Amino acid sequence: MKSGIDARIKLGSVPPNKGKKKLWTGGEDTQFKKGHKPHNYVPVGSERVNGDDYVDIKIADPNMWRGKHLLIWEQQCGHAVPRGHAVIFGDGDRRNFDSDNLILVTRGQLAIMNNRGFIQKDAELTRTGIILADIIKKIGERKRSKRIPEGEHFGWVKVLNLLKCTCSKTGIGRGMKVSLMKMNEADQTITHKLLQ
Incomplete structure (x- = not known):
C-alpha cells in the first residue's frame, strides 16, 4: 500500500541541527564536568587486595593494576616476567615480598606443583618441589616420545616412586636428599639422564 508521499532525504538537503552544539534543554547540573x-578514585601507586588475595598496585590511570609481587620481582631482576612464566611465593604467604621468597617458574612447572601439592610453607622445600616437577615433566615427555628404552622404564618409575615415598614421609626437601642417598649407582645414572 502506497501513500504517494516520498519521505526520502533529497540530495543536497541541509540537516535541521547543522551547526548546533546543544540539542537538549536542562540536566546540566547533574552531568559530569x-x-x-569518581568518589572511589585512588591515585597511581595505591594498593588493593584483589579477589584472589594478591596485592595489586595501581600503575596508571584510569584503571590499570599489576601484582605487587610481579613488580618487585621485575625491579630486582631488571627485566619483565618472561612469557609463559609466573612468579610464586615460596612459602605460600602472599604478603611476604622478600626477594628470596619470590620464585620464577614456568606455567608447566606451576601446573604440576599445584596438582601434586609441591608448593610448601618453606621456600627451600618449594624449590625442591620445582626439581620434582621437572623430573615428572621429563618422565612424561620421554614416555610420550617413547625415548625410554624398555628395560629402563622400571628404573624411571622406581626413581620417581622412591622420591614420592620419602618426600611424603620426611618433607620434600629432606626427602629429596634421602632419596638420592638411598639410590644405587644405576638409579642415580637414570636420574641424571632424566634431567638432561
Missing part, C-alpha cells in the same frame, strides 16, 4: 573524578 571535565576533570571530574
